[in-house]
Amino acid sequence: MIEIEFLGYFADLAGCKKATIKMRKGKVKDLLEFFPKILEVPRENIIVLVNGIAAKLETSVREGDKVAVMPPIGGG
């Protein structure tokens, strides 16, 4: 199982804040195929963390990993 969390308005696009996906290994973008509206967002506007560490859509993930996906924000 791989846990995926959506932050900010990405939770609205994904339709959930968190999801668990049954996948042994793959890439972050493979997980996002379940959430097509996220993939419609331009790539430069998708921030990915794997286990809290900065990652990319192409980063490999495996069972037990925690993935967070979020938009950039302006920070006030």
Add this chain to the structure above:
Amino acid sequence: MKGWTGKILFYDLSKARFKVWEYGGDFAEKYVGGRGFAARILWERAVGVDPLSPANPLVFAAGPLTGLPGPSTGKFVVAAKSPLTGGYGDGNLGSLAAVHLRWSGFDALVVEGKARKPSYLYVENGKAELLDAEDLWGLDTFAAERKLKERHGKNSGILVVGPAAERGVLYSTIISQEGRAGGRPGIGTVMASKNLKAVVFKGTKQPEIHDKQRYSRLVAEAYRDIEAKPNYEFWIRQGTMAAIQWSQANSVLPTYNFSEGVFDHADKISGDAMEKIKVERRGCPLCNMQCGNVIHDSDKMLAELDYENVALLGSNLGIGDLRVVAALNRIADMLGLDTISLGNTIGFAIEAGEKGLLKDVPEWGDSKAVRELIEDIAYGRTELGKMLARGVKRAAKAVGNGAEKIAVHVKGLEVTGYDCHAAPAMALAYGTSPIGAHHKDAWIISWEVQTERLGYTREKVEKLIWMQRIRGGVFETLVACRLPWVELGFSLDWYLKLFRAATGFSVTMDYLYEVADRVYALIRSYWVREYGGWSRKMDRPPAKWFEQPLTKGPYKGAKLSWDGYEKMLSWYYNMRGWDERGVPRISTLRKLGLEDVAEELSKHVPLSE
């Protein structure tokens, strides 16, 4: 001249007299407005002054878009020589006061001298008079503004200072509309030092617009464009509070006086937690994406929350209760204290207590003791309160025994809501901000986490300067709020179109970028002149991020490298045309049309060619 009113009001409090400067198109073209006007006025009039003396001019400067209908244009810049840093200080404040300053026929107000007794200034349609404020002195900012509203009407633009400023707390701000605050580097303190409790603006005439029809059409389209953005609805729900969860995920949420980037109770103070108890929204005039989230605080009063005050008065102090944080924030606003510097300075005191450097200070998470301490600071009730009222840099010096190592500031201005142990470019943004540590000029971290996060690269420096040009230049001179652009992706082209339609200037973004570079070089020259020299040490971020690694979270063990930072700082100076000390070169000043600045500055420090 269209777009601008072409007039700046100078009020001398000592003589209770005003004069109006009708400035020419050259001044407008060169400095545009807001921060540009303020920097030039301070360069000329705040030469070697004691910041709390009558001679320090207090500037309220709007830009050509301020007060015209348009996306989030109800803002202006408040500026003075800072009593906290000793250098250039400003803040961006959203208020009806910004609108009414322009509608009363002025682009800026410069207040000089000192009133003989507590007073307030009333500006209406081209005129100004000094009125008695004996009954307002001592009142908190909310109570003072309510009284002034009763007197001058609820739609007047009102700026007030609170008890903290009256007692000389060095990070007092100017407050408006019970929650809008501006002037972190003690601009409120400067105002109170002049015996000036408030300024009330009332105007009825919108400045003339070059192409009114086109301008109106653009504005209608622009507002619609903002509302059609995919994240608009989410923004309306959470505003900047979404950044709590974002910063926690990215290990940059200031926690325990910037010792950590993650907070165990972040979920309790997050945007999601806030959304469940939110009762209304507040914000600045002319804005269609107001960011003030209002909840009932722990005193059952309505109180406003945004990311910065929750980060600094919440996680940074170990307080994980949103209603309590809201009460602390409301109290700070009523007293007229900058919530960021306040949370930072109290965090320092708590850590100093933990290390045995200070006695009788609160512990992490002890909100009751923190609340008492806030009042002690504002009213100078205890020795600790008096010491912390002078800001973290001075407090650390007074404490001694290595306390400087846990003081989180740049140039004396306390760091805002982002921990930089694992964010080198954000650390450089703080190091090179023109007012001391503030994120407003370049919030680069969102971009940095998508690149080589822990790297010290040339690309990061290029991006930082680009951001400073836009955030610290374009938005601070026009003046408009940067949030539609940074938060919703509203295109910068809109601002150029609005500027052209308002003023008739046929220019490109390159013109606005050049103005930004000019203003940056001028502000840096101001610091160098007032300090009588410069060293790159002045542009260094807090030692803590380099010497005390994170002990928790995914980036456990991370800290910054001095070598890496210095490398980026040299690139930064080089790209800006400043020398290795961080002083603008003569050739750079000449290129930017600041020959007179070069000549004056060379009398104070040797300049590089």
